[in-house]
Amino acid sequence: METDKSVTKSSQCKTCKSTIDSNECEYCNSRNIFFSNLNYLRIKGDLERQIIQKVKFGNSPHLSNFFRIGLRKLLPELKKVTYTAIIEIPSSKNTIRKRPIPVCHTVIKFLKEKLGIRILNPFKKKSKELQSGKNFRERFIHAQTAFEIKKIYQNSLSGNYLLVDDVFTTGATINELAKLLLINGADRVDVLVLVKGKN
Ligand SMILES: [Zn+2]
Structure with a gap:
């Protein structure tokens, strides 16, 4: 830690x-x-924003190949760490108009092949009923993250994990997810995002 x-x-x-x-x-x-290293492929600009929108909500899923450009360059860096698995995050936390296409999918598939490791989906979204049953104070305390670890992965993780997400802005969710992985046995969590906000 x-x-x-x-x-x-x-x-x-x-x-x-x-x-x-x-x-x-x-x-x-x-x-x-809670994460050890944040890797990013692009700094967020107009182009990156447009591409993500088009992949997610438009009819241009092939555009996610755009992010492969930076990925090849980053591979040697990622290979320095032995990862147990790539961690996928359940689809968008934002309001969804229509079912979004996971922007990370192409990148995750590429990494799975190049690093020779599996993809894990250890998170599930907390149900809405659970949230609405809580009062404001309870929500404030418990709703740090909208996600929890699936039962089969509880306390049964080990080794290093690479958490992949599309955008890192405040990093609040990603940090909470990294914490959940550590709590449940991960030794180390690194993050890879397609775009990172300017700061
Ligand atoms: Zn820092």
Whole structure:
């Protein structure tokens, strides 16, 4: 669970890859970070936003191949760690107009093949009934994340995991999911996102 908060000369946080002015990372120091390393393929700009929208809600699933460009370059870095599995996150937390296409799918399939590891779906969404049965205070306490670990994976994880998601903005959900993996036995959780918000 140790997080390396030291920094590189280029003043980028080793853990969350934020650009930093001093030698302390404001993001990592302001909360408990449960992942060890955040990898990203692109910094979020108009192009990235449009591509994600088109893959998710449009009829252009092939556009997700766009993210493969950065992936090849990142492979040697990912191969430095021995991962037990790639962790997939259940579909979008946002309001869904129509069923979205998982943007990460192409990237996950590519990684599965190149790293020779399996894909795991250990999370499930907490049911709405459970949430609505709680009062405001209880919701505030319990609803840190909309996800929980499926029974069969509870306390039965081991080794290192690579958590893959489409966008990292505040990282709140991803951080909570990393925490859940650690609580249930993971030794280390790294994150790979397609796009990371500017900071
Ligand atoms: Zn940081």
